[in-house]
Each structure stands twice: as structure tokens, then as C-alpha cells.
Amino acid sequence: MTICSRKSPAGGIGFELEEVTVAFPGKAALEDVSLTLEPGSTVALIGPSGAGKTTLLRLLAGALEPTGGALRDMGGVTRAQRAAATGFIHQDHALVPVLRVLQNVLAGRLGRYGALRGLRSVYFPSRADVEAVHAALLRVGIGELLYRRTDRLSGGEQQRVAIARALFQEPCLLLCDEPVASLDPARSRDVIQLLIDLAEERGATLVTSVHDERLAGRYFDRVIGLREGRIVLDSSRSESGQHEALTPAALEDLYGIVRGDS
Amino acid sequence: MTICSRKSPAGGIGFELEEVTVAFPGKAALEDVSLTLEPGSTVALIGPSGAGKTTLLRLLAGALEPTGGALRDMGGVTRAQRAAATGFIHQDHALVPVLRVLQNVLAGRLGRYGALRGLRSVYFPSRADVEAVHAALLRVGIGELLYRRTDRLSGGEQQRVAIARALFQEPCLLLCDEPVASLDPARSRDVIQLLIDLAEERGATLVTSVHDERLAGRYFDRVIGLREGRIVLDSSRSESGQHEALTPAALEDLYGIVRGDS
Amino acid sequence: MSAKDVERLRRARERSPFLRWTAAVLAGTALLAWVGGTVDATDLFQSRRADNLVRFLSVDAMPPAVRDAAGAEKLGALWAWARDLVASRYLSAAAATLAVAIVAAILASFAGACLAPLTARSGPGASSRPRRAVSFLARLGCVLCRAVPEYMLAFLLGALLPSAAWACILALAIHNGGILGRLYGETLENADQRAARAWHLAGAGRLVATVGALFPAVLPRFLTYFFYRLETCVRESTVLGMLGFVSLGHWIVQARAAGHYDEMLLAFGMGAIIVLSADLASWIARRAVRDAS
Amino acid sequence: MAIRSTSTIDAGGPIRRFPLGARALTLALIAAAGVVSARYLGLDLAGLWPRDAGWNLGGDLLGAAVHPAFGYENEVPPGTPAFPWRILGALWRTVLFAAGAMSLALPLGLLLSVLASDRFWQLRRRSGGSPAARIVQVAVRILIALMRSLHELLWAVLFLAALGLNSAAAVVSIAIPFAGTLAKVGSEMIDETSKSPAAALQDSGAGRWAALLVGVLPAALPELLSYAFYRFECAIRSAAVLGFFGYPTIGLYVAQSFENYQLREVWAYLYALIALVVLVEAWSRGVRRRLS
Amino acid sequence: GPPQSRPPALRITALPDSKTTELDPKYRLVASHLSEVLGVEVEYVAVTDYAASVEAFKNGDVQLAWFGGVSGVQARAAVPGARAIAFGTIDPQFRSYFVAHQGAGLAPRAEFPMELAGKRFTFGDAASTSGRVMPEHFLREITGKTPEEFFGEVNLNGGKHAIVAKNVEQGVYDAGVLNFQTYENMVDAGELDPELCLKIWETPPYADYNWTAHPDVDFKFGKGFTDRLQEALTSITDPVLLDALQRPDGLIAAQNSDFDRIEAICRELGIIGR
Ligand SMILES: Nc1ncnc2c1ncn2[C@@H]1O[C@H](COP(=O)(O)OP(=O)(O)OP(=O)(O)O)[C@@H](O)[C@H]1O
Ligand SMILES: Nc1ncnc2c1ncn2[C@@H]1O[C@H](COP(=O)(O)OP(=O)(O)OP(=O)(O)O)[C@@H](O)[C@H]1O
Ligand SMILES: [Mg+2]
């Protein structure tokens, strides 16, 4: 059953970008990006460091406004509805350091409730909520850390708390900024698989930046390559289930490695 | 020419750990770790998240004291000499956010100078120092960020500033905590190669935690696997240049993936 | 199954009885203050108090010239009254008050910045034994300096020194030096230590690591505290009117003694203007520093 | 072997901007203000040398400091509590005045610090830049500044003249500037917390108040509470000084003994006050350690 | 507690012109005597400075107060219907002493010592009759100058009379002025060395201290209570009580018009009736 269908209030979130530019003082992080993201698709963003992946994700999350061009989201939901249905796993995790893991995960559902109910749900959670949080933590392998202070965790543990928060939120648009950077390969694969399963189960749209193009090609329907703020690669899974456009030459070009020069 | 030879003042830094334990309140991050690290060797630490990699690196850096067991460093240098010769690339980069990239890199050499000269070298650098910093930044591919404010950089750019700082420091012991977590695979390989070259060129000891066991096996003399604070894998490069102990079964055991467990 | 696990984890969670007791003791003390008879809040709500307030505002605080002026001229009379007082007395008194506060705050800040790396217990290399002893002594010094209220210090120093201005400055500088030593030290302690530790681990001396990696990061906070103490010094030099040097405090005492509450309030207002200006300066300075590279 | 860099700069070129500009300028301006002030006051170092008569008093004071009183120096009227009890009673009342003041200042200061912070108004996204929001914020900041602009003793003087003798007014006169200071420092602490947690909550639809109370305040709270605890220590000192105005805190007895030239009693009271402050300081450290 | 639960108490205060620790037991004694004679509860309220005593009277916190000349005038000007009811036999002829430190090179004399000009000088409390207002009045009358003009560096708020005496004795100031009675009491008690703190000039006499009653007392305790108060005060003969009142020779009835001259001086100096 796909929960995030076009008929659901916040369901089926997709985007149309038309020549979108995001310029910071002295630096254009995205330039003339045109792109259509179908609701329910799973998309990987790859590209060298500084290419604009984080910037694109923040744009989709509504955390940034384009400085040029047009961004439209498909589906007639309000901004608030969309936000409540958007899960964002940030590159720096964006956790509240002094709170317990439990509270940080519970905070994922704040968008659904009004202020009072939301606060109650974070600071005086129901037994059912605590168990749901525990379940989300178990899925990313850190069930034991439920009551630990978040700033005492290792890098990878913090990253998984951020992922658990997004799982707990049950979003229809899931944006992940290098969600597995601090994880070992086996756990990385599992987490990516988890995100894909979640998206498919719910019919959610998933956009993830990853550094490992093999992970991208193996798990995602669509792989978009960014370089210096521009799209230089856009590959969809073919009938055979392969990403034929992800050739070594294309990747060489994307990452722009020219050995030996300075 | 190996600069960091046993004869040089801070050269040839190695360690002997004897049943070392590091316990935090409620959690032992390292337990009964016994290990000899030869001066001049290149060592990769691998293992699942929370295994104790960061803790071991901090121990070697002298940032933590063992709560049990004994840690000896080989070579008769003073603590200050050793510190000046130790470069540490932190998992969270440990940069001063409000300073420029230039200053953050210059800080790498503070250990060599007295107080006044050190401060002068950071805030009023000589032309030669600025050029050396620029060269270090060029080696990691971010030469043009020389005068940017560090907190305005992308994740990968910040990571490379931290690496450049360690390069600029010209250390004899180089400790790197997931130095390529925020980098794409191509850049990751290059950075690891850079670190290896640097270590070999100078005769420095290199200890690096990495998540990608293929990177570890390909570039490092020795690969140590940690799990739940204990060493479960210790592989040295064989005559043939291969890590024969890094079998799929050993890795499976190390990362200990059992889906659905807690 | 999960419920059991959750319950086990909940039982094992880190908790601090110390903090709970602190909260309980403080709440209990505050409650006792209000209901125990030491502080009588009900008396504040007698009708007599309201009458007094009305009288104070309409009679005591009303400059005679304004009271006597006809409707439209009241504003002009108020302006003339204030201008004359400010020009003849309060402007120079305010300048003296500000000058005392500035000198005192600078001396205090200098002392505090020197003490801070000593008092901070978590700076690079802080765990060594001699370092802990130094830290303890520095803290003790700070506590002694600031435990005696500046009002009492000024009282004592005023009897010792020939220069009332110096007595005032020293009293403020000693007291505030103790406070800044602690606040600066605490800022260093709470500051993100990673960068400084990284420098120190890279071999930089403690001083260099502190000054180089920590001070730039904490400078805005240091400036916050400096200006906050400057303000405090202005406020305090305003009340130190008993030393016989012509500050705003002097005129406040004179006006109150003569029952000229209108003049007293004007002097209060002058003091408030200086404090507000210090606030503005603080805001500008911190913005400049924070936005600077 | 290196990674391609997209552009190069003239590495040997001059550093275009003085890296310390605004900092150096600010510090230089402060130093200049100090020099001008010292000139204006005509300060010279000779003024730091005690006058002849000062040496006598100074000697007496130091002598008394070494031998603080353990009982009353002179005969006291019958019914006066024993000296240690008087000290303890005075300290206890000092603490009560301070606790009463903080119980008003803390909630008020917390509320005002939120309303004065940039971070709170940024949480409103759309209306954050609206003139109405700006007006409220500026009004709150002015209110805070006004509360702080008068010393607690001056508030006490004002209440004494305008309302009359009343212990609650004395407590309120400490609470007003303290709430102002808490609000000011608190708003700065709130503004210095990391932006990303609250931003992340809002990205996922959390409202302004929820983002504030879950994403912002918890991060600022440990530092804020440890600062508030330090202010409690300051409130104790202020309550002590209120004794100079006749309230039954320890300052009253310091003033009386000084007036009677019973310097050894003065020191006994001062040492008691110092001991109290040191105790609160140790307590405060414990609190801070556990909060951070 | 709530005010209505207790019968009304007569609250009295006294100008803190000398050591508060000494005033406290004395006025408690006075309070208990008045309570006995008048049959109402009498409570002594301590205040710490002159202005505070006037404020307490104005704000209705006390109904009967022992004021100085000036503070009495201020209090009665602020509270219409307030009455001066008693003063000591010496109070109509009160004086101030100008005193100088031994080393200041000043000698006693009959006329105003003009060589005080430029000396470091301290007055008493800014609202004191004998420590500030009358000396300043005479100074202005004789020299035609304000204190600042005449002395240069001058402490206009030197505190209680005893502190002025001590400061001059120790040489913190070259000279000062205080209540003659305090000076003589301190010398008699051996608390002040008249050689070190030399009396150099005595002002002409003027009316000073007085007991002043608030008009509230007649409302609170019944018509004619003010007169009963006056009677109770002037009929005291017990030497212990008179000593507590600091008027060993006894109290006599007073009325507002006894202070007409000082009221005129206050008016002239802008202290009242601005
Ligand atoms: N200050 C601390 N207090 C309590 N527990 C801690 C503290 N620091 C680390 N730990 C715990 O110790 C364990 C080891 O941490 P460490 O940071 O060494 O892991 P790691 O191998 O670096 O993991 P990662 O790959 O996720 O960074 C973790 O479970 C962590 O939660
Ligand atoms: N606030 C800012 N001000 C100025 N420049 C910025 C700012 N944020 C990002 N940039 C610049 O924009 C570019 C793109 O940044 P972005 O964070 O999107 O890169 P990224 O693809 O996520 O890189 P990484 O993989 O290293 O995280 C970078 O060069 C960065 O320096
Ligand atoms: Mg990024």
C-alpha cells in the first residue's frame, strides 16, 4: 500500500526546476539547473565535493529560495503539509546535542502536531511513542542508545540517530545528505536499503546524496551527477535494471580527476 | 630521505599497548587492547561504528589517558617534541570556524614555534608560509579557498582543509579519523594515496581509520579490525603485496551484520 | 518484548540526583522567602502604597517649573529645566562616572583575561597536577576579589586613598576583575575545545593554543562580558556617591537629601543613558567582531 | 600526484585584507577610551598611595582582618542573639532575599531573552522580517535595557521614595535589573546556539514554538542555567548590600559595625559573606559540570 | 501577615544621626514606655539615613518621628496637618561646631575662620540641619560663597556626625562641621581626642530637633491622641528614659511656629516650597 499517493494530503511530492540558480556572495552553488523529479522516485545525487549537492537538497527542503529560475512542487498541498511530510537527514546530523537520543528522534514528528501536543510528545512521550522510537533505533542497529545523551555518541552512532529520526517521522519526501558518510560499508548498504525500502513501501520520494557511485547505481532508480553547480550526468535505470549511462568515462569526467597536474 | 628516522629528535614514533582499556561512564570504548605499532608503518583501523576507532586514535594522540593497562611510545622524545610531530585529522575536522582557511592551515605549525613566533606566524604569516599553505591546499584540490571563511565551506571542503593542515605541519606521526568520509571515491583514493606518499617520503607513522575496507587493503601495510572495543582482525601485507587475512568471512565477522538484531 | 527492553534502558539512563536536589533546594528556598515572613508581599498591595505612588509621580517627581507652567508650555519648561541641570551639573558628573567606569572595566578586563587561562580547568593540558593547583589558587583569588561587594570595598578604600576617583576605580576593578576572571575562564571552559586541543596536540604550548585557537572564537563572548561589566561599572559608579567625588551618585544623594526627586530622577536618567550607550557600543563591537574574518 | 584544482591564485601575492581588522580596531578603540578617561579624571599613580591618615586605618583594617571577632566586641543590649546566631541569621535572610529575587528574575528573564533573541524571530521564516516582529523585538530589547540601566540600589531608593519601606519592594528591586541582565545574556546565548537543529525541525514542519522549545532552548539551557546560578551568587551580594539601606541582611551589620569602628566584627561578617559566596561557587561548579 | 488581623500599632522612628546600634535599644525603651502610657502597641522602625526617615513619614510607614530641624520641616511640608509636638530644652538653642585636624594649622577663634578657604572639608549628612544646612547657611551669609566656591574640594555628604568627627580626627579631611552635642558627648566618653579634632568655631544658635506627629494618629487612635502623645513625651522624668531620648534635661512642648526661621532658610535654599 502506498501511503504517499497523489490522493493523500501530502502525498506524491515531486518537483520541477527550471533554470534554477542559487548564488552565495562570491559563489554560485547551483547554476541553471533544470530538472523534473517524479513523485515516488528514488534519486541519488553524486558529484565531487563542493558540487552543490547539499545546496540542491536544501532547495528541495524549502530551506533555501532560488536566487534565479523557478522551482515548482507538484501536488496541491500547502507549505505546512509538505514540510510535515519532509524528512531531511543533514550532513552535520542537526541533532540537539544535550537532549537524549529518545527526544531527538521524537522531534521528528513535531511537524504533525500543534505546538502543545508536539511538546508533550517530545518531553512526555506516550509509552507507544517510546516503543516506536526504540523500533526505529533497532532498525538502524542502535536500540541500546535510546536514553543516551546525543553528544556522547560516536560519529556513526549520531548519524544513525539522524536516520532514525527521519524513519520515525514517516515522511513522503525523504532528503538525505550523505547519510552513510560515517558508516562502514556493510552498515552503509543496509541503511541505504532501509531508505529504499521505506520509500517504496510508502510511495515516498527519496533524494539522497552519496559519495559512492556504486551504491548509487545499485540502489537508486535515477542517478544525477552534479559538478560545479551544473548537472553533467543524468542516468535512469534501464529495462534491464542497469544504469547504462554510468560509464567509467562519464564518472571520470564527473569527478574531474586529472592525475599528476596541480 | 626519511626525515622521521630514529635518529631525528621526534622521529620514528611507535607504540606499545598492553591490555589497554578506556572506559567512559557506563561504556568501555576499548577493552584489553594489546598492540605494537612499528615506527614508519602505515596502519588502517576498520570496524563498525562505535567500535572504538576514534577512541584509539585519541589515545595515541595523547588526548586521552588509558583507564587501565599501559601505553608506551617508543623512542626517547619528550612529550612536547612528540606533540609537535603529531598531526591529527579529526572526525569532525576541529577547525576554528571564524578564521580563514589560511589561518587554520597555518595553525598546523604552531607546535614548532614559541608562543610569540607562533602567533605571529598565524596572524601575520610570511609570504613563504602563505605560499606553502597554498601548495598544501592545491595538493588537496582547494587552492582557491585560501582566503575563505572556514565555516562557509561545504562538508568535503572543510575536511580537506583539515587534511591540508596536517600536511602543512609535516608530522612524524599522522593520525587521521575518517579523513575521507565526506569525499567522493576518486578524491578519497587520491587523498589516501597522498597520505601514504607523505608518510613514506618522511618515514612517518600513519594511523588512519577508514570505513572502506577496500581502501584499507589496497593502500596500507597493516589493517586492524576493531569490534566492540576489541581487536578482532590484524592483517599485514604479505610478500605478494596482498592482505590475505582480509577474507570476506573475516569482514563479515568484523562488521557483524545480523539483520534485525539490536 | 520491546516494552521490557525499553523499561530496562529507561532504568539504566544517566540521571543526576545532584541537579534534582539543587532544583528542589532552590525552589524550596524561594518559596520560603515568599511565605516564611521574611519578605512581606501582601504589604505591597495596601491602598496606601498606591496613594504613595500617585503622590510620588504627580508631586515629588514633578519639576516645579513644569507644575507651574500652563498646558502647552509644560514641555518647554521641562526642556529648559533639564537643559539647565544637565549643563550646570549632570553632564560633567556623567562624564566622570563614565570615565571611572571605563578605566575600571579595562583594568578589570585585563586582570580577568590574565586570570582566565589559569582558572579554566578544561583548557589544553589542564589535567596535570601543578596545573590543577594553579587553577585552584587562581579561582580562590577570583572568589575573594568578588565576594566583597564593590560598595563595601569602595567604603574601605575611600578611607585609605587620597584620590576618591582612584578609590572608586580600584574598588570596581578588584571586584570586577574577580568576576571577569571567572566568567572569561568559564567561557574558555565551555568553548569548543576541539580546535585548541588539536593545536595543543600538534605541539603548540598551552598559552599559544589558548590565545591562538580559543581567543578568536571566544572574543565575541569576551566582549559581551566586557561591555556587560562596563555597564555594571557605570551603574555601580552611579551609586558610589558617598566618596565625595562629583559623579552622578553625588548629585543623586544631594537631590534625595533635599527631597528633590525630580532632579534625582533626571540623574537616574543620565545614568541610564550611559548604560544604554554602552549597550549599543557592545552591540556594534560584537557584530563587527563576529562578522570579521 | 595531486588533485586537479579548478583555478590557481597568485600564492605569493599580498594578503589583501588585514586578517584582524575589526577585532584589532575594536580593541584599539577600547584602549583609546581608557586613555582618554584616565586623562579626563586626571589620574596619576600618586593617587594610589595611601594618605598619611590612611596608613593608620589601613593598619587597623589589616590587623582586624587577621583577628576577626568571634563574639561581640562591645557589650550588647540584652535579647541580642549570640554572635554566631546573628551571623547565621543574617546570612540566611540574605539568601532568602536573593532566592526571592531570583524566583522572579529567572522566569521573567527567560521569557524576555527568547523575545529579544534574533534566533526566535528567525524561526518565523516569513514574518521574521516583518515590521511588526521587528518592532516587538526592538521594544523588548529597549525594555531589557531600561531594566538593566538602573542599579538595584537605585531601584531600591526609588521604591523607598515612591512606595515606602517594604521588603517585597526590596526583592523586586533586585529582580528587575537581574531579569534584564539574564534576558540580555540569555538572548545572546540563544543566538549562539547552532542553527541546524531548529532549521531541521522546521524543515520537517515543526512550528515556531516547537522548534524553539525542542531545537533551540535545550541547547542554550545548560549554559543559561549555569549563568543563572552565577547570578544567584550575585543576588546574594546585592541582597547583602541592601543591608546598607536598612534591610536585615548581612550588609546591615557590616555597616553598623563599621560605623562603630568595630573592625574585627566587620571582618567576621565579611568572612562569613565570603564563605557563603565560596560555598555557592562550589555548588555552582557542581551544577555546571553536570549541566555541560 | 494581613494588616487587618492586628490592632493598629503606632510606628515611630528617629533620625539616624548617631550610631544605629546605640539608637536601637534606646528607642525600643522609648517605644515600650509610650506603649505603657498610651495603651497602644508601639513599634520602633529603624531607618538608615535622613532622607529615609522623611520618606517613611511621608509614606505613612511611621506616625511619630524624632527629626532634625530641616528633616522636620521637610516632613511637615510634605504631610499637611503634621505637628511638631515636643523638643528638648536645648533644641531651641542648638549649635554646630566647626572642627579641624590638629595638623591643619587652624586655631580656635570667635569669628568665622576665613582661613578654612581651600581646605579639604567635610559636611555631615546632606539633609542634616547641624551638619550641613545651617553651617552652609552661615557660610553663605558670612562669605557670600557656596561651599564649592569656598572650599574647592568638599565632601557634601560626609555621613553621620560621629563619622565626620572621626574623619577629621584621623586627618582624612582637614576640617569639618558637626552637631555640638555629638562632639561633646564623644569627647566626654573618651571616643574623640579634642586635641586631634580641634573645635575652631561655634555657629550662632538655631532651633533643631523635634518630635513630629503624623495627622494619621488622630484617625487611627481617636481624636486628641496627638495631644496625649505630646503629654506623654513632655511628662517623662525617668532619667533612664531621658537618656534614651538623648535629652537628659527633659522635653518641652513645641509647635510648628518654633521652626519658622529654619523653614524660611529651607525655603531660601530651595529645599522646600519650590
Ligand atoms: N564521552 C563519552 N561518554 C560515553 N561514551 C562514549 C564517549 N565517547 C565515546 N563513547 C562511546 O564509546 C564507543 C566508542 O566510540 P568511538 O567514538 O571510539 O567509536 P568509533 O569507532 O570512532 O565509531 P564511529 O565509526 O561511529 O565514529 C561508542 O559506543 C560511544 O558511544
Ligand atoms: N553560505 C555559503 N556562503 C558561501 N559559499 C557557500 C555557502 N554554502 C556553500 N557555499 C559554497 O557553495 C559550494 C557548494 O556547496 P555544497 O555544500 O552544496 O557542496 P556539496 O556538493 O554538498 O559538497 P560536499 O560533498 O563537500 O559536502 C561550495 O563551493 C561551498 O563553498
Ligand atoms: Mg555537502
Ligand SMILES: [Mg+2]
Ligand atoms: Mg569515530
Ligand SMILES: O=P([O-])([O-])[O-]
Ligand atoms: O540632626 P541634624 O539634622 O542636625 O543632623
